Amino acid sequence: MNAPSRQATHQKLTYKLRRMRREDIAQVFSLEQRIFPTPWTQKSYEFELERNPASEQWVIEAVSAAEPQVVAYCVCWLLGEELHIANIAVAPRFRRRKLAKRLLCFVLNRAAEKGLRSATLEVRAGNHAAQALYAAFGFVEVARRPRYYSDNHEDALLMQLPQLKAADLASQPETGREGA
Numbered sequence: 718m719n720a721p722s723r724q725a726t727h728q729k730l731t732y733k734l735r736r737m738r739r740e741d742i743a744q745v746f747s748l749e750q751r752i753f754p755t756p757w758t759q760k761s762y763e764f765e766l767e768r769n770p771a772s773e774q775w776v777i778e779a780v781s782a783a784e785p786q787v788v789a790y791c792v793c794w795l796l797g798e799e800l801h802i803a804n805i806a807v808a809p810r811f812r813r814r815k816l817a818k819r820l821l822c823f824v825l826n827r828a829a830e831k832g833l834r835s836a837t838l839e840v841r842a843g844n845h846a847a848q849a850l851y852a853a854f855g856f857v858e859v860a861r862r863p864r865y866y867s868d869n870h871e872d873a874l875l876m877q878l879p880q881l882k883a884a885d886l887a888s889q890p891e892t893g894r895e896g897a
């Protein structure tokens with residue numbers, strides 16, 4: 718039998734950003750378990766979707782000929798004048814395609830339009846990929862929480878974007894190539 722053609726494995730994908738729905742929780746939780754050493758539980762996602770009035774949740778799904786697949790997600794909390802990025806992740810196979818950048822752009826713009834003034838988040842001191850992403854948006858380290866994470870007692874950096882203003886979404890790509 719012939720090996721699958723290169724064309725078949727490099728199918729064109731479209732990425733769609735939309736609100737997280739209850740039926741996404743299984744996919745989100747499966748990613749969460751693969752990505753984080755101390756994953757959020759399914760119940761915590763149910764709480765965010767159904768009972769936390771301060772919470773907004775977003776996903777990016779990859780749409781192709783096959784079933785749409787959740788490949789990135791973000792949970793944020795609107796706390797008075799502050800936006801807190803509570804969780805953001807991209808499926809390993811879909812990284813470095815600017816999907817996290819697109820999600821962040823979207824939630825920051827949305828918060829700015831709603832009149833929120835600043836944004837914060839916590840990140841592991843050793844998570845240089847995420848820190849580079851946040852720094853590109855203007856987040857700066859404002860505090861360090863020693864031994865914050867329960868699994869390895871790693872420090873957390875508290876990062877803040879002091880002045881929330883509309884970011885430029887025009888440069889964000891709508892499509893990409895699978896397996897690129």
Ligand SMILES: CC(C)(COP(=O)(O)OP(=O)(O)OC[C@H]1O[C@@H](n2cnc3c(N)ncnc32)[C@H](O)[C@@H]1OP(=O)(O)O)[C@@H](O)C(=O)NCCC(=O)NCCS
Nearest residue numbers: 805806807812813814815816817818839840846847849850
């Ligand atoms: C951090 C994470 C969300 C980035 O997602 P991503 O979709 O791959 O990021 P993007 O493609 O949008 O990258 C945007 C910018 O972030 C920075 N960046 C992202 N990944 C990076 C890496 N591995 N090393 C260095 N910089 C990186 C770069 O500045 C990049 O811009 P560039 O591609 O023009 O160089 C992803 O690696 C991830 O899910 N990690 C595990 C979960 C996690 O750490 N979440 C954050 C918790 S605080």
